Amino acid sequence: MAPTRADIAFDSESFLKNLTKQPGVYQMYDQAGDILYVGKAKNLKNRVSSYFRSSGLNAKTQALVKRIHSIEITVAPSEAEALVLEHNLIKSQKPPFNILLRDDKSFPYIFMSEGEDYPRLAFHRGAKRKKGKYFGPFPNAGAVRDSLNFLQKTFGVRQCEDSVYQNRTRPCLLYQINRCSGPCVEKISQEDYHSDLENTRLFLEGKSDQLHQRLVQKMEKASDNLNFEKAAVYRDQITALRQVQAQQVIEAGGGNMDVITAYSEAGLSCVHLLYVRHGRIIGSKSYFPKDKLSSSEAEVLSAFVAHHYLGHSAMDTPPNIVLGYDLEDRTSLEEAISKSLDRPVKITSNVRTYKAKWLAMANEAARQNLKNLLNNRQTLLDRFESLQDALDLDDMPGRIECFDISHSSGENTVASCVVFDINGAVKSDYRRFNIEGITGGDDYAAMKQAITRRYTRLQKEAKPLPEVLFIDGGRGQLNMAKSVLDELGIADILTIGIAKGVTRKPGMETLIFTDGQEKHLEGDHSGLHLIQQIRDEAHRFAITGHKQQRDRKRKTSTLEQIPGVGAKRRRELLKHFGGLQEVMKANADDLTKVNGISKKMAMDIYSALHSE
Template sequence: MTNKFKFFAADFPNSPGVYLMKNDRGRILYVGKAKSLRKRLSSYFRASANHTPKTVALVSHIRKVDVLLTSNEKEALLLESGLIKKHRPRYNIVLKDDKQYALFKLNKHSEFPRLSITRKVTRDGSVYFGPFTSSTAARTVWKLLGKVFPLRKCTDAAMKNRIRPCLYHDIHQCWAPCVKEVDRSLYNDMVQRVEMLLSGRSMELVDSLTRKMKAASKEMEFEKAAVFRDQIRAVKKTVEGQVAVIHDNRDRDVIGLAQTEQGLGLGLLFVRQGRLLDEKQFFWPGLTLDEGPEVVESFISQFYGPGRFIPSLIISPYEFDDSPLSEVLAERGAGAVRITLPQAMKEKQLVGLARSVAAQARERKDTISARLQKVLRLPDEPVRIECIDASHLSGTNMRVGQVVFEEGRRNPEASRLYAFPELDGTGDDYAALSAWARRRVESGPPWPDLVLLDGGRGQLSAVEAALAECVDDGCWELAAIAKGESRRAGELGDFIFRPGRKNPMPLKPGSAELLFLQKMRDAAHRFVIGRQRSSRKKAVLSSELTALPGIGSKTARVLWDRFDSLDDMINADSTEITTLPGIGRKRAEKIHAALQSLKISRKA
């Protein structure tokens, strides 16, 4: 092991930035930000410093410190957050459960607004409600609302191309504004009711519906009165699990911390329009309340990332007046965000409730990642697993698919497809996997904690040899899953191989660990085959498209960038084609005519 790191304050600038502490293998141990890098780093290596056990352990492993300068502390905060998410350093407060929660989205800018479930907030004029930590609960509410408030269900693209009502119209859950004449004033009135309900004005909505129900009954319009009655029941059923905790109309999240025997728990309450909508727990083993301010600041920075719903008020057990955190959240969200201590008695009670939630948080020791670490004998828990599968079509169209699982869940946005045209005609899976390993290293972090290959010892050796050439600090943790010869009922026949072992790992057939590895292998196989077929189909359709007069390869690319299928191109009118870049009115008319001729030839 190399000598202990010797710190000299003069080696570091007295300016804002981010520092990266590394061990003797160059791995990042900790990422931090500072208004003054010199002062902040000096606090770690001062002999009289009263450090927490975590900081003492961190300092003992530091062998190198790199710094990245920024123009201000706000830029340092943004850079720190991105680097923590990318590298997941061992000694940082890393938010493992950072998935986007379900939200209701009401696209009020549309002529006929639609209520949908989403996990991402975009600045498109829509109104968002939530979040729901349980997507099942969100979908249950969505279905209930759909039965009594028949808003349209289809997307804008589907609505534009629909020629007949869908099934939802047949079961009286949609007025079918896509093809039928719908009174916009009545539709907007229904949209307003849904918005009142989701924004917490449920009692006001019930009173309004009750008055309308009684008026309809008085006028002997009993069918209309029954509709209002069903809506009242739906409203009451939707809000029956929501507790009124504070009497105002503000959205706020409330954070509480609690020390447990195992570590530090954090409780988060989602309060919408004065009602407690949901709650969530987080846990970090081995931490204490002494690290509370760092935990809360890091949590807020990571949890309220881009695309997440951010309330205008966050109640925290600590103040961050000198931090640019509020400014950063305001830029990520849709308006000003205030992070403050609890002021009123009700807010203090909410922090106490959040603290009670935090006290119940526990480390999940039986996670699939922890079990895989044990059975595969890995040095660390595999938080990020990349599963790799090579595929070709009779030796051609060589592709390698990569799917990613984080904390036991698939991350579809991290999937990648690698093409290797230089290997076409070879059908060499080993060469493709070796080429993938080199390309994967070039693409940079986040690095995998485990790479799972669809194959056997040969595939494992090929990737291991390729990584040994281009990874400085040794090979990544590798495993391969291979199908056995047996296909008899009750025998799963899959073997798991690891480098340095002649025999497969002793995983029990039907065990949760083996089933999870099989699930990842199957996901990678479906991904690469699906993308391969899609690419081949698109190539065939593109050749059919470029065969038309006036449509070359560049025009075909422009059309494919705008439309999802050849049918969408054929159904588009010349006016829509005119909006494409580089295509004028006369050329659009020629393209439209060519597409119509293709439509006629298809029917012939």
């Protein structure tokens, strides 16, 4: 009997090889599927890698690592968001290797007192018994102190204890260094003080446009006066304002719901579910349903929802289910689930604000967890064995290469060559070829040039040749590749064309051989899944190279390369963030806060600035 996924030991090497460097949360499970540990990271790849280094681990960490059987990750928009999510997961799942907190009083707040001539701001942790407003929660004490420090420098609202304030007879040092407006000795009128206090309140509630515009104006004025040092101070304040203002999406809104989406690649699918209770993400889980038909993500999601909720406990099912795709049978599913639970359940997919952000988190988690499964060493071994059987090879292929062509209406043609072995992608051996001297759109000529350059060089340098060569294309591209190999005297490479078929749907590919034979593998065939994975990687690598070549031809600044970002929008971006470096650091949500930048434009700018 073939081993199940539960029987496969955790392969840290292949898992880490493809792990994202984005911030997020990782959940470690044992062989029984029980949670061991939940952690957060600014860089998931670097943090998780530290558990598997050869030395320097303490006894507790070594005991944890020995029990790890699988790891699931959830990508977060920022490190602060990851920290809040980590706290929620620890509280709800109680992992044995985590330090468990006793109650909800661990999150700090900013407190603004009321009922005084000169109210104060203060750091607060614990029960909310004092009269006043509480702003938060913040992910940690450092974030609160950074915010208080920023507000102190900007508005000068007092932060001293009442006992100190009531016994002052002259202003303190903070007044002398412009960090306090001196209300203790009436250096500021109540009217002006309450104006500063109101600005502080608006800032803490995220309504700080007025403050932002003021800082921008001051920065521009200082720059015009050639006072660049002062302008840099304002630039740093703009940066601090943006960071403190960052929206929290881990805790938002209210109510109970499940957020579910699906991601498919190379014949496999991952469904990721976020559990949201009382506006807080308290857990997440990835599922890997078996699909023999290579169904679309929407079809996979429809089947999952029906299986997961029909007959499910009414207590465990929330009143709202948010899906990543609009399902054709959404209405009937909604009716059936509601009837089985004897209470209404609403299914939606077209969502905005924090629900859309939760959905984006779920989609990224599904993509990352499926990617990790695809590159698991045991999974790859099974696929290579299946491919060997499908192609009737005497030995398992040790090296596979695949070519693809990418261009825009015949311009900027780029060919890609990707390499796989039994351990997965060999990215150090990937190559791109900028195709020149051919008629635009002539894929045959482009393929001929790429293969000629590739294998001429391999022969000259006595480098290893692949046992199997895949060509993403039909019989014409295949014949061109075969003719080049014959000219070079290379006769021992099995060369196969991958034709997508009329519907171009995954699972419908036809394998074309140089002797005229054709073969069609079933949609759930592991060997076909390997072919799809290699073909998709060649396509991705070609597309990336094509975009890079296209962008290099625009000898302009980084922002000027982005379609739709003209002089006015560039000026607004630089004003808002204080410089290009901070624009590069901003996420899509931050970009939407800039005047004239829509959500779609923000996504375009973010993608352009962070494309590979």
